[in-house]
Amino acid sequence: MVVSSTMSRQQILIPLFHFLVSSFFQILLTRVIRFYPLHNGTLRMSKTIAVVIQEDPRTTHRPVEALRIALGLVAGTHVTTVVLLGEANRLLHDDVDDIVDGDILEKYLPSVRHLELPFVLQIEADTSYISTDFSVTYKNDTEIRSILHSVDRTIVF
Numbered sequence: 001m002v003v004s005s006t007m008s009r010q011q012i013l014i015p016l017f018h019f020l021v022s023s024f025f026q027i028l029l030t031r032v033i034r035f036y037p038l039h040n041g042t043l044r045m046s047k048t049i050a051v052v053i054q055e056d057p058r059t060t061h062r063p064v065e066a067l068r069i070a071l072g073l074v075a076g077t078h079v080t081t082v083v084l085l086g087e088a089n090r091l092l093h094d095d096v097d098d099i100v101d102g103d104i105l106e107k108y109l110p111s112v113r114h115l116e117l118p119f120v121l122q123i124e125a126d127t128s129y130i131s132t133d134f135s136v137t138y139k140n141d142t143e144i145r146s147i148l149h150s151v152d153r154t155i156v157f
Contacts, residue, residue, distance in 0.1 A: 047079070048078070048152045048153075051083070052082075052155065053082065053083070054085040056086070056088070057091055057099040058099060061101045064099065064100065067112070068108055069155065070082045071108055071111055075115060084125075085122060089121050122139070
């Protein structure tokens with residue numbers, strides 16, 4: 001078959017170009033799906049993140065800021081766990097008067113409770129002043145290390 005006019009060439013080339021482009025995107029999408037595992041039949045692009053807070057909230061503002069960041073992550077699509085080490089577990093106390101930026105922390109705590117942000121504390125942590133409204137699990141150091149190795153990203157404060 002001989003194509004004589006420009007119009008006929010376009011009619012042949014456009015479907016060919018469309019086929020090549022759609023084949024390319026099909027290959028690209030297949031690679032993306034392999035990179036991001038499917039979760040319940042949908043493409044999962046969220047990350048598992050651990051926010052480790054190890055500083056004393058009575059001496060610095062960083063633990064409150066770390067909790068704010070964790071709250072933002074859990075409100076999105078990321079699976080977020082907060083690991084509190086040492087004196088950082090004071091963030092879960094009802095009395096926040098001795099905490100730096102305690103007034104800011106009081107604003108975030110209702111959202112932390114509502115979203116059920118998961119906290120991991122050391123087994124040997126002093127639990128006498130921790131509020132029972134939070135989603136808290138207690139792990140030994142080996143189990144905490146295992147959690148930190150299993151997540152996609154770790155943020156340490």
